[in-house]
Amino acid sequence: MLLIRCPYCEEERPELEFRNAGEAHIARPTNIAAESDDDFEKFFFIRANPKGVVYERWRHIHGCARFFNAVRDTVTDRFVMTYKAGEPKPAKLPGASK
C-alpha cells in the first residue's frame, strides 16, 4: 500500500484514504462549446499513459476531500512529489539530474 503526501494536510497518509482521478494538467477549454471535434477528442478522450513519470490527479477523499496533483513513476510506483491543484506543472523534479 502506497503512502501519499497530501499537500493540503501536509502529511503522508495511506493509499486507502485516496482515490486516483486520472491525468493532470488537462484544462477544460473556457469556450468548450466552440471546440472542434478534433480538439474535443484530444481534450476528452486522449491520454498520454507513458511508461515512467506521470502527472496525475488524486483526491484525499477520506481525508480533507481536496483534489491535488502528483508526480509518480509508473515503473517504480514511487511518488516523486505532490502539489496543490491549480499549481503549475513543476519545471524541475526533485532528484532529477537535469
Next chain:
Amino acid sequence: MNAAFRISGAGRLSQAKTASFSFDDKPYIGIEGDTLASALLANGVHLVGRSFKYHRPRGFLSAGAEEPNALVQIVRDDARKTPNVRATVQELYDGLTANSQNRWPSLAFDVGAVNDIASPMFSAGFYYKTFMWPKWAWKDLYEPKIRAAAGLGVSPDKPDPDHYAARYAHCEVLVLGGGAAGIAAALAAAETGVRVIVADEQAEFGGSLRFESGARIDGQDGYAWAQAAIAKLKVMDNVRVLSRTTAFGYYAQNFVGLVERVSDHLKSPGRELARERLWQVRAKRVVIATGAIERHMVFANNDRPGVMLASAARTYLNHYGVAVGRNIGVYTANDSAYAAAIDLKKAGINIAAIVDLRDNPAGPVIDEARALGIEINFGRAVVSAGGKLRVSSMSVQPKNGGGERTIPVDAILMSAGWTPSVHLFSQSRGKVAFNDETKRFVPGTYAQDCVSVGACNGTDGLAASVDEAYAAGAKAAKEADGKVGKGAKPKVDAGENWSRGMLGAAPGAGPGTTVKAFVDFQNDVTAKDIRQAVHEGMHSIEHVKRFTTNGMATDQGKTSNMHGLAIAAETLGKPIPQVGLTTFRAPYTPVTFGSIVGHARGALFDPTRRTATHGWAASQGAVFEDVGHWKRAWYFPKAGEDMHAAVDRECVTVRKAAGLFDASTLGKIEVVGPDAAKFMELLYTNPWEKLETGRCRYGIMLREDGFIYDDGVVGRLAPDRFHVTTTTGGAPRVMNHMEDYLQTEFPHLNVWLTSITEQWAVIAVQGPKSRDIIAPLVEGIDMSDEAMPHMSVREGKICGVPTRLFRMSFTGERGFEVNVPADYGEAVWEALWAEGQKHGATAYGTETMHVLRAEKGYIIVGQDTDGTVTPNDAGLDWAVGKKKTDFVGIRGLTRPDLVAKGRKQLVGLKTKDPKVVLEEGAQIVADPKQAIPMKMIGHVTSSYWSENCSRSIALALVAGGRDRMGQTLYVPMPNGTIEVEVTGMVFVDEKGERLNG
C-alpha cells in the same frame, strides 16, 4: 516412556512433559515443544504422505517452513479440518489429531500409485498433450476425472468457526528473521531507543542456532545466547517481539504483511484467542535476516522416506533429541553435512558412510569426522536410493562411472549447499545478482529502504553475519531516526562456516538418464522433466517453470528453484544468469483466507445502511431489497399475499387513495453560496438562474461526453441555496463529480457543497388524498394549489419539527415529499401513517415505486439509461437549456455520433398479448424470420405488470425508436417470439392531469 528414536540427553525439550497425539488414527506419544514432525520421527515414523502426481510415498525433507512433502490434515473438530499443514511447522499439543493426505485407501497401499508405474504418460506438459483427443472427451471424461484426482488435501466443508485478528503497526526498524543475524540487528536498533519489531516464523528464536551445536556467542552456547537476547528485547518498551510470525509479503514503501499464528499450537485455545493475527507493518527501515535454505541432492529415488536434508536431521537431534535413523548414510557436496554426521555419531548413531562428490576436500569438519571413525568416500556419488516406503540402502558409484556398491542404510542425509532466502528482498522489487564464484543469487540492487544481512545476503560464517547484522541494525536506526545506541556488539567465539556446494542433477541423473531424480518434490518434477521441457522448446525459465510446474507448488520451490534453473541452463548450454531466475511473489508461505479477511465477514463484511423507518417497515412485515448498502422496503405483503398481489394492491391504492413511501435513500446535496446558481448552471443541463425561490425543477446532469450521468429534482430554498436530490446509487459519485469541477475547473465560484443524505429522512406521500393526509400535521405552510403548485418547496413545520416540504411526484399523482431531520423520521412517518389510515392509504415499497413511475414513463438513470444515452435519446430534450453557452456535456452533445440519425431512443412497448410481461434485458429485432445471428435493434430496459392498466407495460431502447411508433417489433425468447407494438412512454394519464387531481 521414551519413544524409540528419542535420544536421552540430546535436545532441549523437557522429556517429562509428554503429549499424546494420533496420526492416521494410530496413537503416539510426543513431548511438549515437539513439532508433529519431530514427534513422529521420535516414534520412527517417516512415511507421512503421498506425492501429488505419482502418489509416491513421502517422508520429511526438512525441519522447517520449506517442507514440500510432509503435508497433513489437522483435525480439531467437525469444522476445523485444516489441510496442507506442514508437519514440520505444526507444533504438537496434547490430543492433536493428524491425518495423511492424497492416498486411498491407505498410506501404505495407495491405488493412485499406479500413476508412478504409468509415469511415462504423465511427464512434463502431459496435460497439454495426453488429453487432446478425442475432442469431446476432455469435457465429459478427462476433466472430471482429473479434477477428482487433483488437488492437495481436502478442504473443510463447514464455515470456519475461528476468528482472526488484525493489527496495523508502525516502527523505525522492522527485522525479519530471528536467527543470530536478526537478533544482532534487533539488539543494535533497540539500543538506540527507536521502535523495533522483530519477527520469526518459529516458536523459538534462534534460527540455525537451533542445530548449530558448535556456536558460541558472548561466552555461551549460541542458542542460549539467542534466548537471553530475546528475553532482553522483550522487556524493552520500544521493542515488539513476534514469534510464530511469518513475513509473507513485502509491499510498496516498506509495507510488510506478517501472519502470527496465535493459537494453532494450543490444546484448547478458547474463544477469546484469535486463531491468527494479520500484522500490517509500515517501517522506516527493514532489515531482512531470513537466512538460507539447504538444497537436496538430485539423484534417483531421492524422495524415499528417510532421505532428508542434513540440517533437518541435525535440528531433530540437537533441538528435539530425535535420531532420524540408526544407520545413516550421508550424501553431500559441501561441508555442512559433515557436522550433522559428527553430531549424530557423537549421540551414538551409526554413520554408515559419507559420500562426498568433491574430489579432495579438506577442513576441520572432515578431519573430525575421520577422527570419529566415519567412513568417507570422496569423488563418489549416490546414484540411487533403495527401498520404497522407507529408504533401505544407497547405491554408491565413482562419480565418473564404475563399480556400484550398495550400502544398507535407514536414512540418507543430503546437502547440495545453501540457497540464500532472497524471497522478501525480491518481493521488495530488489534485483538479485548471481555470484559466479559461489553459484548463488544474492541481493544486488535495492529498490526500497531495506538491507539484507547474514546468510540471506550471501554472508558466510556466524561471526561475519553477526558483525554485518549488528552494524546494519545500528545504521537502520540512525537513518530512520538519527539515534545512536551505546550497546556492545555480540562477540562470536565460535561458529560454523558453510558455503559452496553444487547445483543441478548429480551424477547418475544427468543428461540421457530417465531416472526419477526429483527436483521439485511437491509437484513431482524430475530432472528429466526439466530437460524435456527445454528440448520441447521452452527456452525461457518462465516457460520451463510453467510447462513443468517446477517451483509452482505451495512451497514455491524453496528447495527446487536453483536446481531446476541449473538443469535448464545446462540443457540450454547457457550460463545461469543468462537463463534468469523466476520472480518471487507473495506469499512466502501459504496464508489462510481467514487471516486476510479478518473480521470482515458475515454481518461485518460490508456496511449496512438502514433508514429511519426501517424498524417500522420490518414490524409491518416488509420484504427488503439491497440497493447499494441500503436496505430498502421492497413491498409490504398482507397475509396471504405474494409479491405480485402485494404490488398490484399497492399500485392501485396509490392511484385511488394514497401511499406512503420511504424515499430517504435518495442522495441529497446542499449547494450553497453566492455563486450557487452559476454552479448549478454549469453542472446541470437546465437553466437555474431564473428559477424562483420556492420552486423546483427536474435536473439532468451529464458527463463531459454528453451522456446522462444522474438526475433528480432540485429545489431552490433561497437565492443562494439549492436542495439537490440524486439517485440512490449515484449520491457519492455525484458529490465527487461536483467537488471535482468546483475544486479544479471552476474554483473561482464561491460555493460550498454539503452531503445531507443522512441528515434528512424523506417520506413520499403520493396520491389524490396526499394533501389531505399531510395538511392537518403541517404548520406555517399554505398547501393550496395556488400557494403551493406542483414542483414547489416550502419550509415550515410538521408534527412540530422542521420540514422541507416538496410538492413533487414520481408517480404522476398529486404528491409530496416530506423532508424531516432524520431523528424525527420514524415519528413523523407514524403520524402520517395514522392520518393515512383515515384515507385508505397504503405503505408501498420500491417495487411499486418502479411500476408507478414506469406507468408515467419516468426514467431511472442506470436502468433505462446505461451511460450511452443522451437526453435526446431519453426523450428529455426539453430539460436541456437551449440558450445556455456552457454546461458540463454541452460540447459532448454535439459530437457527430450523438447527433447522428438512427440512435437508440427510449420508447414504450406494449405486448400484443397484454398478459405477457417481457423480460428486462431482452433483445428486440425488426424481423424474426431473418437468419441467425439476427440484427438486434434494441433491448427492453423496464418491464412490469401494470394492474392500473390491466396489462403489461415496458420501456425499451430501440434504434430510431420515435420513428417507429405503432410498428410491430419482435422479442425472440427461448420459448418463442413475442410480438410488441412501439408506443409512447406514458401509459397512464397522458395529459398529466392527475398531478393536480
